[in-house]
Amino acid sequence: MTTTTDHPTTAAAAVSSPPPTRERRIKAALKHTGLLVFVAFMVYPLVWMVVSAFKPADQILTEPGIVPTELTLDNFKDGWHALNRPFSVFFANSLLVTLGSIVGNLFSCSLTAYALARLQFRMRKVYFAITLASVMLPFHVLVIPQYIFFSQFGLVNTYWPLLIPKFLATDAFFVFLMVQFIRTLPRELDRAAWIDGAGPFLTFWYVILPLMRPALVTTTIFTFIWTWNDFFVPLIYLTRTQAFTVPVALNSMVDSETQSGVGMLFAMSLLSLLPILVFFAFAQKYLIRGIATTGLK
Amino acid sequence: MLTDEDRQVRAAPEQEEPAAPTKRPAFHLNRQGRAAHIFLIPWQLGFLLITAVPLFASLYLAFTDYDILNPPEWTGLENFRRMVQDDQFWASVKVTLVYVLVSVPLQLGFALLLALILDRGLKGLAFYRSAFYLPSLLGTSVAIAILWREIFGDDGLINKGLGLLGIQGESWLQNPNTALATLIVLNVWTFGSPMVIFLAGLRQIPDELYEAAKVDGAGVWRQFTHVTIPLLTPIIFFNLILQTIGAFQTFTQAHIVSGGTGGPANSTLFYTLYVYQQGFVAFDMGYASALAWVLMVAIAAITALHFLVSKYWVFYGDN
Numbered sequence: 001m002t003t004t005t006d007h008p009t010t011a012a013a014a015v016s017s018p019p020p021t022r023e024r025r026i027k028a029a030l031k032h033t034g035l036l037v038f039v040a041f042m043v044y045p046l047v048w049m050v051v052s053a054f055k056p057a058d059q060i061l062t063e064p065g066i067v068p069t070e071l072t073l074d075n076f077k078d079g080w081h082a083l084n085r086p087f088s089v090f091f092a093n094s095l096l097v098t099l100g101s102i103v104g105n106l107f108s109c110s111l112t113a114y115a116l117a118r119l120q121f122r123m124r125k126v127y128f129a130i131t132l133a134s135v136m137l138p139f140h141v142l143v144i145p146q147y148i149f150f151s152q153f154g155l156v157n158t159y160w161p162l163l164i165p166k167f168l169a170t171d172a173f174f175v176f177l178m179v180q181f182i183r184t185l186p187r188e189l190d191r192a193a194w195i196d197g198a199g200p201f202l203t204f205w206y207v208i209l210p211l212m213r214p215a216l217v218t219t220t221i222f223t224f225i226w227t228w229n230d231f232f233v234p235l236i237y238l239t240r241t242q243a244f245t246v247p248v249a250l251n252s253m254v255d256s257e258t259q260s261g262v263g264m265l266f267a268m269s270l271l272s273l274l275p276i277l278v279f280f281a282f283a284q285k286y287l288i289r290g291i292a293t294t295g296l297k
Numbered sequence: 298m299l300t301d302e303d304r305q306v307r308a309a310p311e312q313e314e315p316a317a318p319t320k321r322p323a324f325h326l327n328r329q330g331r332a333a334h335i336f337l338i339p340w341q342l343g344f345l346l347i348t349a350v351p352l353f354a355s356l357y358l359a360f361t362d363y364d365i366l367n368p369p370e371w372t373g374l375e376n377f378r379r380m381v382q383d384d385q386f387w388a389s390v391k392v393t394l395v396y397v398l399v400s401v402p403l404q405l406g407f408a409l410l411l412a413l414i415l416d417r418g419l420k421g422l423a424f425y426r427s428a429f430y431l432p433s434l435l436g437t438s439v440a441i442a443i444l445w446r447e448i449f450g451d452d453g454l455i456n457k458g459l460g461l462l463g464i465q466g467e468s469w470l471q472n473p474n475t476a477l478a479t480l481i482v483l484n485v486w487t488f489g490s491p492m493v494i495f496l497a498g499l500r501q502i503p504d505e506l507y508e509a510a511k512v513d514g515a516g517v518w519r520q521f522t523h524v525t526i527p528l529l530t531p532i533i534f535f536n537l538i539l540q541t542i543g544a545f546q547t548f549t550q551a552h553i554v555s556g557g558t559g560g561p562a563n564s565t566l567f568y569t570l571y572v573y574q575q576g577f578v579a580f581d582m583g584y585a586s587a588l589a590w591v592l593m594v595a596i597a598a599i600t601a602l603h604f605l606v607s608k609y610w611v612f613y614g615d616n
Binding site: 028031032035039042043044045046048049061062064107108111112114115119120121122124127130131134136137138139140141142143144145146147148149151164165167168169170175199200201204225229231232235236246247250251254255262265266269270272273276280284287288291292293295 | 328329330332333334336337339340342343344346347348350351352354355358365414419420421425426427428429430431432434435437438439440441443444446447448450452453454457458486490493494496497535536539542545546548549552553556569572573576577582585586589590592593596597600
């Protein structure tokens, strides 16, 4: 990323920042100092967690500094086996749920969005209005009947209650996002495809879907982060240790926490954040753009 | 590379094209309708099974006594009567309102302030933006809630820091007067995501407006109050709605920090945590449904109120 560009990017910026005088430079230096202190202050808790995860457990709370005197991997080794299943099981579960949710959202939301944005049919406006309204519907009002429904089918402690809604386009925000995106694509493309003999399916698959990439990337990124971090839904549906996702496993570690457990908790917490941090490092540009344009976080 | 398209996504108004433009061959219409219904199968199933039926089911359950094992028993308004007399219900309402009213303005204030500082001609924007945004990305995770427990614990980071300054720390999480404050701090800490939206909004304000204001003799403050703020009101409104709705539904942090209890003395009993306790710990599904409906009506009312009031302070460029 261009963190230190020396050239103002627009002509207007050049107008508003005349050649640096000494006074200006001092001002800028003060501003940067202030900002860096603030950054340090904000990031300190995270750094503390990272360092603490590698400290001997008994030193974490006695020495709150971030320069460790002694490093160890014991917290990771012990934490990995702190519950009656190794954490590899929980990571595998989380991965399965996350990948499944991404596939589900990409599949169902893009189909829905294409129909709502491009095809003519009678209920179109009504369907679109329903989609918009359901963006605002709080999940808590639906979760109790959903739970009863899934439990009557014997699906508690399986991943179906987590995955089925994703394959049925219930994340209405993504449908809305994709509809808005498709509307920016020129209609002539569809018409050309139709004239060439392609029906709606081929047009969707060969013309619209490839052009929707930015919207699909945004959907993938946010589905990944939300699903990986999700706690409420897995907490309700997954009660057997074997089925836990990582957040539910961490919660269960908290419940059995003793004073010596802080190191393990930090170690496993850190590991749970790692996929998101790695993802952030690679997809930062798309992520920031996604937030700036859609307001998802 | 795609920013222009992205901008259009946001800017694209709700436009409906006429059903049959003059030159479009009409014989495609039947085929389109048939195709649409195939494309919409997942959505229709989802709307029916995951949204509509549960919505009406929970409305029905709100008027019943239901423990999942025995069939629901119609009790009329009993659940709502019970709510009025339920101290925990009122505690959770109070906790949630205090949290929303304090943390959302603080969070948005920080977001706007930092966005203004980062906006014009500052080097290293990408670095600062990422650093401030990182907490937003992680903030709702269980891992960060665990971190928060340790930061505000008796031997935690805050008390060690205060100790260095010679100040006797507080039992933050055990004291009903301070426990909620730690969660407010956590929410304020995640100001990065509204900040990114503010930055994008500031970027859209044309430089010519500032130039014109300068020519008219406006100083920095007048430029801020007469150009920046008015043109940013739609973004402020957008962030406000988004963060308010989000704050009403806070769950993870409260659950982890209090070990699922909402304690001490109900001081972190967020509304959603109470719904969860009633529904999935006590299996009092009827009462939990009634609680959930009250939340939904409250969120709808507050959102509607925001929209009504917005007429008086949100300025859209075209009027």
